[in-house]
Amino acid sequence: MSEQTWDLIVDANDKGGRASFKKIWQYRDLLWLLVRRDFVAFYKQTILGPLWFFLKPVFSAVVYLFVFGKLAGLSTDGIPPALFYISGITAWSYFSETVGKTADVLRGNAAIFGKVYFPRLIMPLSIVFSNLLKLGIQLILIVVILTYYLITTDLVSLTPAILLLPVIVLVIAVQALGVGLFVAAISTKYRDISMLIGYVLQLGLFVAPVVYPLSSINGKFRLLVSVNPMSFPLELFRYSLFGTGTFSSQGILYMIVSTLIILLIGLYAFNKGEKTFVDTV
Amino acid sequence: MSVAIRVDNISKAYQLGVFNTGSFSSDIARWWALKRGKEDPFLQIGQENDRTSIGGSNIVWSLKDLSFDIEQGDSVGIIGRNGAGKSTLLKILSQVTHPTEGQLKLKGKVASLLEVGTGFHPELTGRENVFLNGAILGMRKQEIKQKFDEIVAFAGVERYIDTPVKRYSSGMYVRLAFAVAAHLESDILIVDEVLAVGDADFQKKCIGKMNQLGDSTGRTILFVSHNMSSIKALCKKSIFLEKGKVHSIGETGDIIGGYLSAYSPTKTGDGYLAQGASLQGTGEIRYTRFLTCKNNEGCVEFFFGEKPSLIIEVEVFKAVSDPAIGIHVVSVYGDTITMITPDKNYKPIPLEKGKYQFKVLLDEVLMPGEYSFNLTISKYNTGSDIDFIESAGTIRILRDSVDQQLDYPWATVHGYYKPRSNWETIRI
Numbered sequence: 153m154s155e156q157t158w159d160l161i162v163d164a165n166d167k168g169g170r171a172s173f174k175k176i177w178q179y180r181d182l183l184w185l186l187v188r189r190d191f192v193a194f195y196k197q198t199i200l201g202p203l204w205f206f207l208k209p210v211f212s213a214v215v216y217l218f219v220f221g222k223l224a225g226l227s228t229d230g231i232p233p234a235l236f237y238i239s240g241i242t243a244w245s246y247f248s249e250t251v252g253k254t255a256d257v258l259r260g261n262a263a264i265f266g267k268v269y270f271p272r273l274i275m276p277l278s279i280v281f282s283n284l285l286k287l288g289i290q291l292i293l294i295v296v297i298l299t300y301y302l303i304t305t306d307l308v309s310l311t312p313a314i315l316l317l318p319v320i321v322l323v324i325a326v327q328a329l330g331v332g333l334f335v336a337a338i339s340t341k342y343r344d345i346s347m348l349i350g351y352v353l354q355l356g357l358f359v360a361p362v363v364y365p366l367s368s369i370n371g372k373f374r375l376l377v378s379v380n381p382m383s384f385p386l387e388l389f390r391y392s393l394f395g396t397g398t399f400s401s402q403g404i405l406y407m408i409v410s411t412l413i414i415l416l417i418g419l420y421a422f423n424k425g426e427k428t429f430v431d432t433v
Numbered sequence: 434m435s436v437a438i439r440v441d442n443i444s445k446a447y448q449l450g451v452f453n454t455g456s457f458s459s460d461i462a463r464w465w466a467l468k469r470g471k472e473d474p475f476l477q478i479g480q481e482n483d484r485t486s487i488g489g490s491n492i493v494w495s496l497k498d499l500s501f502d503i504e505q506g507d508s509v510g511i512i513g514r515n516g517a518g519k520s521t522l523l524k525i526l527s528q529v530t531h532p533t534e535g536q537l538k539l540k541g542k543v544a545s546l547l548e549v550g551t552g553f554h555p556e557l558t559g560r561e562n563v564f565l566n567g568a569i570l571g572m573r574k575q576e577i578k579q580k581f582d583e584i585v586a587f588a589g590v591e592r593y594i595d596t597p598v599k600r601y602s603s604g605m606y607v608r609l610a611f612a613v614a615a616h617l618e619s620d621i622l623i624v625d626e627v628l629a630v631g632d633a634d635f636q637k638k639c640i641g642k643m644n645q646l647g648d649s650t651g652r653t654i655l656f657v658s659h660n661m662s663s664i665k666a667l668c669k670k671s672i673f674l675e676k677g678k679v680h681s682i683g684e685t686g687d688i689i690g691g692y693l694s695a696y697s698p699t700k701t702g703d704g705y706l707a708q709g710a711s712l713q714g715t716g717e718i719r720y721t722r723f724l725t726c727k728n729n730e731g732c733v734e735f736f737f738g739e740k741p742s743l744i745i746e747v748e749v750f751k752a753v754s755d756p757a758i759g760i761h762v763v764s765v766y767g768d769t770i771t772m773i774t775p776d777k778n779y780k781p782i783p784l785e786k787g788k789y790q791f792k793v794l795l796d797e798v799l800m801p802g803e804y805s806f807n808l809t810i811s812k813y814n815t816g817s818d819i820d821f822i823e824s825a826g827t828i829r830i831l832r833d834s835v836d837q838q839l840d841y842p843w844a845t846v847h848g849y850y851k852p853r854s855n856w857e858t859i860r861i
Contacts (some may be wrong), residue, residue, distance in 0.1 A: 156435055161539040162528065164443075182568035188556055190567055194595075196556045227752075267548040268569055269528035427531035430524070431447060 170427065175271045182270060184280035186276030191285055205289045210247065213238040219246050221361045226296060229365035229396050232301050239294055239379075240362040243389045246287045247328045247382060248353040251281045254320070254332025255349050259428050260342050265430055272426040276333055280325050287321065296391065311395040318390045327411050335420075337425030361386050366398040378403065381410040396398060435540065437505040437621055437653040438526065444534035444677075445521050450666050473749065493571040498535075504618075505540065508654040508683055510668035512661070512692050517674040519657045520625065522545060527623050541620025541653070544571055548625070550610030555599035558591055559609055562598050564612045579618045587642075588612035615642045621653045623638040628845070652714045661689050661766035670831065689765060690803065704731060706822070712784040714818035717753050718784065721745035723825040733828050737801055741828055743793040745808070747784075747820075755781040755813035762849075763824070765803045770849040781813040798851040801832045801841050 162170075178184075195201045216237040220226045228236040242256055253277045258265065284376070301308050338348040360382045369374055369377060377383050384407040391397030497517045503509055511519050524530045525537060527545030553562050563584055567577040585591055588608040590601070590843075598606055602786040658664050664671060664685060671688035671697075673680040680689055705722025724731050724744040735741050743760070760773040772792060775782055808822040832841040 156540070158439075158538040158540055160537075162525070162532065162539075164532045164534045164536070178523040179568070179571075182565075185565045185568050185574075189561070191558060192561070193554055193556045232516070262551050264569065266524075266529060267551045268545060270569060270571065355791040432532050 153276070157370070170423070174206045176273055176277070179270050179274050183274050183278050183281070187282040187285065188275065188283035190270055190278065194195055196388065201235035202289065203386050206285055209241050209290055209293070212241045212245075216241065216363055217223050227362045227365055227368040229369065229390075231390065231394050232305070233397055235294070235297055235301060235308065235394065236365075239318060239361070239393060240386065242287065242290045242294060243324060243386055244362045246283055246384075247324050248281055248356070250283045250325065250328035251335070251349065252353060254329060255339060255346055257332070258336045258426065259346070262430065265426075269404075273422070276329060276336070276422075279332075283319070284325060294389075294393065307365055308394045313392045313395060314386065315392075317392045319386055321409050323385045326415050327385070330411070330414035330416075333418035333422040334414075337421035337429075340357070340425055340429040352358065353391065356380070356382070365396075366392075378406075381407065435505050436502045437507075437540050438503040439536075439538040440499055440522075440526075441536040441538070443496055443499045443522075443525060443532045443537060444494055445518075445525060445530075446492050447495050448492055490650070491609050494677055496525070496532075499658035499674075499677065501672060501679055501680060501682055503653060503655070505653055506651040507670055508656065508668045508777070510671040511655065511657045511665035511674060511772055512664060512688065513674035513680070518676055518677040520547075521677075522674070523623055523625055523655070523657055524754055537619060540616045542618075543621045543623065546570075546614050546617075546625065547623070548609060549614050550567070551609060553598055553606070553640065556597055559594040559601070560599055561584075563609070563613055566610065567617075570614065570617055571619070572617065576618070576826050584612045584616050585609075587615060587638075597853045611639060615639060616659055616797075619652070621655070623655045624657070626658050626665070650721060661764075661768075661780050665689065665766055681836070691784070701807040704826070706825070713822075714810070716820065717751040718747050718749045718756060718810055718819050720745065720820055720822050720825070722790075723806065723808060723822070724807075725826050725828050731778045735799075735828060735830050736833055737830055737841045738798055738832075738834045738839050740798070741795050743795070743806070745791045746788065747786045747791075747810070748788050748828045749786050752783070753812070753819065754783045754817060756784050757811050757813040758779045758791075759809045759811075761807040761809065762799075763805045765779050765805075770804075778786075779813075798852070799830045800849050801826060801846050802849070804849075 197202055198204060200207070213234065217233050221228065221233045221237070228301070253260075257275045257279065258272070265272065285385065298308065302310065335345055335349050339349075359377055360380050361377065365382060366387050384403045386398050386403075387397040388407075392398065451579055455685075491548075498517070499522070513519050513524065523545070524547070527543065529545075544692045550562075550566060552670070553567065559566065560581075563581065564574065564577050568574065588605070588611070590605050590609050593601060593605065598609070601609070604711050609730060637830055655668065656664065656667050670683065671685040672682045673688050673692050675695070681688055682696070693770075706721055706723060720742065723746075726732055726742045726744055727735060727739065729742075732741070745760070757779060758775055761769045762771050762773065764770050773795070774790065805824045805827045808820070808825045810819045811817060812819060834840050848851050
């Protein structure tokens with residue numbers, strides 16, 4: 153028989169990943185439908201519906217305002233406390249929720265992955281996007297409060313830096329995706345890490361400028377917080393919105409490099425793990 | 434004809450037991466060995482998948498050096514006992530998991546149906562789920578839109594299409610799920626036993642739909658089932674897997690025949706079963722002999738209309754007060770067509786320690802074809818199995834009759850046996 157062409161070759165010795173941009177692009181409808189599913193299923197059979205997207209950060213901000221602002225008296229960098237806390241919570245919860253859900257993506261969807269093949273990256277991407285949708289809605293709330301303060305006070309000012317906001321959000325999304333993919337790949341075999349990640353995300357809140365600004369700390373602790381790749385994105389998130397924040401050109405370079413490294417490690421681990429994880433999960 | 438699927442020396446190893454710290458240290462040892470360019474030390478000690486014996490290694494080869502080609506447009510059934518590697522093969526073919534060794538080559542778009550309704554979300558409506566499930570199976574949104582009305586009509590759930598599927602009856606749910614799958618367009622379709630769900634009418638509809646797809650579009654179908662009737666109805670060719678290897682491959686009729694006879698216990702010409710032929714059940718009583726006879730002599734071929742007799746012997750190791758003996762007559766497609774019992778009311782006969790022989794005359798006329806016999810004995814009161822032997826013997830009923838006067842005349846054999854009946858013909 154003459155040599156024939158194949159559309160797909162699966163080779164056991166092929167160590168590389170099997171997902172390509174082309175394949176993921178072919179499944180873009182699925183990506184969109186999954187985002188829609190997450191969004192719709194979130195508030196089905198609730199009375200308040202999508203309002204819940206606002207209520208969660210508002211409740212947290214009120215508690216933080218009381219505990220960290222009033223009781224502990226932490227500085228808010230001159231930004232009105234309500235704005236400071238709600239922006240920190242919104243950005244941080246986008247990161248931590250995306251990491252948390254992505255970390256569980258292989259185990260949580262094992263029933264689907266065990267029965268049908270589509271590029272596995274579609275699932276984590278759908279988490280990133282559906283949380284992005286949520287973030288977008290929460291940003292509306294921030295903009296409303298911001299507008300109030302812009303009109304009534306001169307504590308905040310609108311600068312051209314707001315145009316940077318999409319870039320900062322992208323950086324946070326990519327970091328969250330990278331960390332989540334890495335944990336997802338390892339946790340299919342060693343569950344220990346999925347236990348660990350819960351604590352890391354809880355405690356990470358305190359080694360990142362969420363409830364305090366970077367400008368309020370000094371010395372060794374400042375160095376420690378600066379090493380956290382999420383610190384500069386958080387500072388820049390506030391800077392782009394309110395025009396106040398601490399960062400340097402080295403800091404921005406560090407942010408870009410660390411984000412790319414995190415993404416590459418995450419993608420590598422995930423692509424390696426996703427081929428056979430259904431056997432071990 | 435071109436080849437649509439080429440399986441080239443595919444093997445798949447599974448690790449038994451639990452994953453714990455031991456697996457972490459062996460992972461490191463394995464990584465170190467591979468780094469130095471050595472072979473994986475843990476795969477070398479693997480063994481074939483024989484679940485009855487405990488091996489020295491906790492690696493088992495579910496598939497070992499499997500090779501075959503499937504031509505484009507063929508519909509191929511995959512048969513084999515539980516643990517033969519059928520599901521693993523389907524998982525590799527549908528890319529759900531990766532082979533440990535070997536190569537798989539595919540030509541054309543593959544769709545796999547290892548389950549219906551994958552990804553159905555209970556909170557979403559039927560309409561939303563059709564789109565989601567279709568997309569998971571690899572359909573584009575536009576494609577689903579075009580077929581949407583057809584899918585809903587096929588499932589017969591028009592009225593409920595905007596209701597969340599958590600309020601569906603299980604039948605509606607399955608019908609909708611299957612309807613999506615049945616409208617998948619692909620060059621290769623891989624189907625696990627999804628037809629086991631749904632009522633009989635719907636099953637027929639599904640087989641019809643799949644047959645239609647197979648014939649009209651030159652689609653290649655791979656189908657796994659324990660139900661030989663549906664394999665026979667759907668597939669021209671079949672592959673018989675045994676212990677992760679291809680036992681035989683060929684026309685479905687031949688392969689199914691071979692499959693059924695491959696599992697007859699070894700026995701002598703007198704029908705004595707080898708010792709240890711069966712180790713199932715609690716074992717107070719064991720079948721020791723099974724012989725099909727004509728005029729008290731062993732025989733496996735009978736003319737149409739002849740009544741085979743059976744000689745069955747058992748050894749009772751411990752007296753049982755309520756043994757219920759049942760001889761299952763099994764068609765070539767694996768359906769048990771009837772059960773023969775010593776007493777017409779299924780009452781048990783107490784058996785003391787010792788050996789017994791039963792002589793049984795089958796008093797009904799069997800239709801032409803092949804039949805095998807499963808021997809069962811269980812406790813009448815508790816229902817627990819004492820002994821079970823699958824396919825203890827096979828007989829063939831010919832189309833010809835003894836005197837050539839009562840030959841079976843029709844081209845198709847209808848059913849399995851011919852009950853005695855009285856006909857009166859009255860002109861009215």
